[in-house]
Amino acid sequence: MTWLLAAALALAALLPLAWTLWRPAPVQDRGAADRALYRAQIAELERDRSMGRLDEAAHAAALLEVQRRMLAVPEPRPARSGGRAPLVAGLVFVPALAFGLYVLNGVPGMPSATFAERSDAAARDERLLAQLRARLTAMPPGSPAARQGWLLMADAQRNRGKPAEAAAAYVEILRGGFDPEIAAQLAQVLIESRQFDQAIAFLADALPLAPGHVGLRFLSGLAEAQAGRPEQARAAWTALLASAPEDAPWKTMVQRRMEALP
Structure with missing residues (x-):
């Protein structure tokens, strides 16, 4: 099969x-379209003369110019064999x-993987992630190894479609010290999982620690918009645009978001 x-x-x-190959299209030379256009122009000149729109002198001059252009069109070349x-x-x-x-x-x-095989693979991944989680929990929260491990955990959980587990991993990273980029990732995961109130509360605490961070400020407006509060979203994005440099590449995107608000 x-x-x-x-x-x-x-x-x-x-x-x-x-x-x-069976029914090849007829070969046309490059000047065929030009010659057809000039013939149509000559016919139009004849109509204009018969309707009194052109006198004899103007008609003769225009006709001469069209004929000159027609003569300049190259003659068709014979088609080459072997094409x-x-x-x-x-x-x-x-x-x-x-x-x-x-x-x-x-x-x-x-054969394709059976449901049992896919279930076994998912269970195996879950066991490995559980082992990794246990090892990371035993590490000092601020150590570079713990940070890298929790980052891998967060990426893995997001790829598996588990935003709650990814958010928990980002929280563990932030326990070792505030990082606006990680905070933005956590806020985005909360918004993606439709935990809008949690995202708004978290951003309210994170923004004073990084008041100039564009990502956090944008996500603050996005969380308000997704929560059904367009006025708060508009206020947040208006303030963001007011402080943006003239050549900021993200300004157009924020403006379009604002225009889409109800």
């Missing part, structure tokens, strides 16, 4: 190329190469 599906997909991909050779080579060589590579390296009979 796998081979039949692969062959069908390959055939569907190569059909346009085969159709081009289909690359298409034929592609139609034959590409499928053959793909088939050969798949025969050498592909494993068409490999």
Whole structure:
């Protein structure tokens, strides 16, 4: 069944190329469009003269200019033979190469992972993270090793779609000392998990420690907006824009956010 599906997909991909070889489009020279345009202009000049829009002198001058341009269009060149050779080579060589590579390296009979196998892998990851958590808890909170370990824990939990566990890891990092970047990550995780009140309360405590941090100030407005308080969000972002440098690259994004507020 796998081979039949692969062959069908390959055939569907190569059909346009085969159709081009079977029914090639008529060859047109580059000046055909120009000549058609000039003929249309001559016909329009004749209509304008017959309707009295152009007198004889103006008509003659315009007609002469159009005819001069038409004469300047190069004559069509005969089509060169052999243009289909690359298409034929592609139609034959590409499928053959793909088939050969798949025969050498592909494993068409490999079954997909079962639910039990995926469950076992998830349980194994959970055990490893639990072991890492136990080791990190025993380390001094402010040590570089603990900080790096909790960062890995937070990234792993966010990738697994567990924002609560990621937030707990960021909290452990902040126990070793305030870091506005980590604080911004924690606030973002709280917002992503729709814990808007917790995010607003946390940002209220974090902003006095880093009043000029753009990320924290933006997230403060974002949390208010997500919580359904557009006026508070507008006030936070207005203050952020008022203190922003003229060439700040994020100003447009904040302005668009403000415009989207109800």
